[in-house]
Amino acid sequence: MRNLIFSEAYKLLKQSKTYYALAAIFVIEIIILFSAYSQGQSVLDLLLDNLKNSFHFEGNLLNGNLLSYLILNTLWFHLPLILIVIISGTLTSEYKDRTLLSVMLQPVSKWKFILSKYIVAIVFTLLIVFFLALTTFILSYSIFGKGDLIVYLDTLNFFESSDAFYRIMWAFTVGAISMVFFSVVSLTLAIIFEEATKTWILGAFFLIVSNLLLKVNFDNYVLDNWLYVKLNDTWQYLFYYAIPWDKIYLNTVILIIYTIITMVFGIIIFTKKDVN
Amino acid sequence: MMRQILFIYLTSVCFLNGQNIDENVLRIQQRMETIQTFTANVTLDVDISFVNIPEKEARIEYIKDQETKVFSEDFILIPKKGLDVSMHQLFKNPFITVDRGEELRNGYTYKMVNIIPTDKKADFSIATALVDTIRHRIVEYEINTKKDGTYIVKMSYDKDTAILPDNLEVEFEIERIRIPLKYMGKDAQVDKSTYKSNAPKTGIIYLNFNYSNITYQKKTN
Numbered sequence: 001m002r003n004l005i006f007s008e009a010y011k012l013l014k015q016s017k018t019y020y021a022l023a024a025i026f027v028i029e030i031i032i033l034f035s036a037y038s039q040g041q042s043v044l045d046l047l048l049d050n051l052k053n054s055f056h057f058e059g060n061l062l063n064g065n066l067l068s069y070l071i072l073n074t075l076w077f078h079l080p081l082i083l084i085v086i087i088s089g090t091l092t093s094e095y096k097d098r099t100l101l102s103v104m105l106q107p108v109s110k111w112k113f114i115l116s117k118y119i120v121a122i123v124f125t126l127l128i129v130f131f132l133a134l135t136t137f138i139l140s141y142s143i144f145g146k147g148d149l150i151v152y153l154d155t156l157n158f159f160e161s162s163d164a165f166y167r168i169m170w171a172f173t174v175g176a177i178s179m180v181f182f183s184v185v186s187l188t189l190a191i192i193f194e195e196a197t198k199t200w201i202l203g204a205f206f207l208i209v210s211n212l213l214l215k216v217n218f219d220n221y222v223l224d225n226w227l228y229v230k231l232n233d234t235w236q237y238l239f240y241y242a243i244p245w246d247k248i249y250l251n252t253v254i255l256i257i258y259t260i261i262t263m264v265f266g267i268i269i270f271t272k273k274d275v276n
Numbered sequence: 277m278m279r280q281i282l283f284i285y286l287t288s289v290c291f292l293n294g295q296n297i298d299e300n301v302l303r304i305q306q307r308m309e310t311i312q313t314f315t316a317n318v319t320l321d322v323d324i325s326f327v328n329i330p331e332k333e334a335r336i337e338y339i340k341d342q343e344t345k346v347f348s349e350d351f352i353l354i355p356k357k358g359l360d361v362s363m364h365q366l367f368k369n370p371f372i373t374v375d376r377g378e379e380l381r382n383g384y385t386y387k388m389v390n391i392i393p394t395d396k397k398a399d400f401s402i403a404t405a406l407v408d409t410i411r412h413r414i415v416e417y418e419i420n421t422k423k424d425g426t427y428i429v430k431m432s433y434d435k436d437t438a439i440l441p442d443n444l445e446v447e448f449e450i451e452r453i454r455i456p457l458k459y460m461g462k463d464a465q466v467d468k469s470t471y472k473s474n475a476p477k478t479g480i481i482y483l484n485f486n487y488s489n490i491t492y493q494k495k496t497n
Binding site: 050051053054055056057058059060061147148150154155156157158159160161163241 | 325326327328329330334346347348349350351352353354355356424425448450479
């Protein structure tokens with residue numbers, strides 16, 4: 001099993017797609033930093049418009065913490081999309097190149113093989129989120145410095161710099177669980193559909209539908225609280241003024257259960273499938 | 277004939293008296309004008325229904341006839357009217373006062389006076405002040421500004437002899453925030469009735485002053 005994991009990790013690191021993805025994440029960060037630099041003040045003006053009549057403002061809100069928060073918002077769409085492409089590619093490319101057939105001709109257990117792919121996908125996803133968080137903090141703080149963070153979530157919430165860092169760090173951690181879910185789903189789609197283009201389209205479709213359903217109010221307690229789409233934004237709870245930790249723990253545990261169920265589903269399908 | 281002359285005399289005296297400045301207000305103004313400079317460490321606590329902000333600290337430097345300077349390492353919301361503890365804004369333009377009788381607050385009786393600027397350049401149209409005639413200071417005033425709405429400023433003092441207030445409570449009207457939904461952050465729970473309502477909300481900011489280096493104008497004989 002360990003050899004399979006090392007082998008899968010080696011394949012992932014050898015494929016050029018992995019490095020294109022890392023570069024894409026870095027480029028997205030740079031674009032966000034530049035756009036925030038040019039448009040950030042107008043965003044803040046809009047947020048603070050109502051307070052202008054009553055208050056003068058002292059201090060700078062266009063700082064590293066706001067930029068980190070804006071980059072963190074790539075967890076909505078950009079990062080999961082990149083992960084879907086890379087993670088599903090680890091299997092679809094093997095179907096395409098027929099290397100999977102070669103592997104299956106060896107004395108390798110099918111479920112161990114696909115489980116090792118899932119494990120590597122999960123570890124890779126966590127590393128990518130860590131890479132995003134690390135580069136976010138380095139770029140944002142070195143260019144824009146520290147300062148209070150302003151976030152609009154029903155109310156205008158201001159957080160002191162140290163508190164903002166703590167919340168963003170935890171948001172990346174909780175957000176990583178959502179990213180793992182999307183990675184696992186994309187690998188499962190690859191198992192089902194085998195072909196790269198189909199998998200990417202369906203993966204992107206899954207992501208778009210998830211984002212759309214997030215906004216829908218089902219007027220049903222179970223659907224509104226436990227449907228997977230309602231759990232993928234759990235990291236945003238870190239920016240409520242009083243952090244609802246109980247809700248975050250519960251959502252995270254449920255999402256982990258969904259992830260495991262998806263993995264088991266994928267493993268069962270793969271083991272029952274003939275590899276051509 | 278004598279009655280008519282007496283009537284005209286009394287009417288004119290009353291009228292002229294109404295244009296005078298209340299002697300208590302005048303004394304307070306003179307007391308305030310003796311303050312030349314001061315610095316203070318201020319804690320600011322904002323209470324607005326749609327704003328959550330931790331208590332902040334700032335340092336202010338006041339020099340007479342200059343704009344008060346505020347320094348802070350954090351982002352702070354500075355009330356446009358609250359930091360004017362010297363009441364410079366009230367007295368900087370020529371004004372008249374109208375005695376409005378007495379008002380009972382917290383077991384104390386205060387004199388209520390309207391302060392009406394006579395200069396069109398003044399940034400407020402009328403202010404109503406509660407004057408402590410024994411300790412010669414203002415404990416509360418409501419100011420109707422021309423641009424920034426109405427403010428109520430309540431002041432409390434630690435010592436009977438203090439000129440400058442130690443605690444300030446500034447109440448102001450503020451409109452409910454209106455920004456595009458999901459502009460930043462999680463999908464907001466929308467209270468439609470609140471969003472449709474045009475009624476302004478009330479905000480309060482609490483300020484606590486810790487003064488140092490207060491300098492007064494030397495008395496000249």
